[in-house]
Amino acid sequence: MKLAAVQLRATDDRRETVGRAGDLLDEAARQGARVALLPELFAVPFVQPDPDPDYFELAEKLDGPSNAMAAERSRRHGITVVSSVFEAAETPGVYYNTACTFVRGELRSVYRKSHLPFSNGFPEKFYFRPGGAEPEVVDTGETGVGTIICYERHFPELSRIVALRGGSVLCVPVASASAPMREVFQLELRAHAVFNGLFVICANRVGKEGVKDYFGLSAVYGPDGDVLAQAGDGGDGVAVAEVDLGLVAASRRRRPFLRDRRPELYGRLTAME
Structure with missing residues (x-):
């Protein structure tokens, strides 16, 4: 099957941005993609370093235009499309950073970002309430797809949950613009692929937004950490990779990290002190 990462430049015109995102999904499907991932909060500009109360005006319901x-x-x-939206919850004044998985048009999963930064120019705790559930794995009929969101790639426990729940594909929508982070960006994503034995799709924003310059590098990674496809530098695009899902089981046999776990030794990971 084929997997696709959509790389997108967001503007102040939501309608125009969503239209371009739709065109890129059309292109991914034309190239045969069965799973396509959009960037984090793809339809609107992302948060700037200084908290801005007016930003809440960009939020939308789960059935909104994005x-x-x-x-x-x-x-x-x-196909399966993983979309990321600035969610205005049914409870007034509550907002989430949310990823939704659609399988052949049906909403199959709503995952709300649970780890929120307030550092390096990303004051997300000001805007979003953290989600309270672990990542799900959606059976698309072809493979199992799980999603974590941007900052959460720094927490290996979450991608491990996706692997333990039977996921073969990890989707990571991001909004990454930090120059120092660019140096470890692909290192982290490759590591998630290798130590869990799964495919990773990462979709990033691209281009200048306020003081931030999003660097793209949207890509598909294989269970051996290989970059299988990567979007071009500096603009909209899709990275489509043909993958062999049999490599998931093969990599887990060759590197049996899931088999050799010792959860009875990991209590400190969840201890409150």
């Missing part, structure tokens, strides 16, 4: 487009393209092409 997800409506993603669901429509998922249905039209008969």
Whole structure:
């Protein structure tokens, strides 16, 4: 099967940005992608270093225009689309950074970012309430897909949960613009692929937004840590890779990290002190 990472430049015009995102999903489907991932909060500019109360005006319900487009393209092409939105919850004044997985147009998973930064120019705790559930794995009929969001790639426990729940594909929508972080960006993603024996799709924003310059590097990684496809530098694009899902089981036999875990020794990881 084929997996696709969508790389996108966001503008102040949500309608125009969502339209371009739809065109990129069309291109990914044309190239045969069965799973396509959009960047973090793809339809709107991302947060700037200084908290801005006006930013809340960009939030939308789960059935808003961003997800409506993603669901429509998922249905039209008969594929899985993972969309990321600035969610205005049903409870007034509550907002989430949310990833939604659509399988052939059906909403199958809602995952809310649980680890939120307030550092390096990303004051996300000001805007979003943290989610309270571990990542799910969605059975698409072809493979198992789990999602973690951006900052959460720094927490290996979450991708391990996806592997333990039977996931073969890890989706990571991101908004990454930090120059120092660029040096370890792909290192981290490759590590998630290797120590869990799964495929990783990472979709990043690209281009200048305020004081931030998003560096792209949207890509698909294999269970051996190889970069299987990467979007071009500096603009919109799709990275589509043909993958052999049999490599997931093969890599886990060759590197049996899941078999050799010792959870009885890991109590300190969840201790409150």
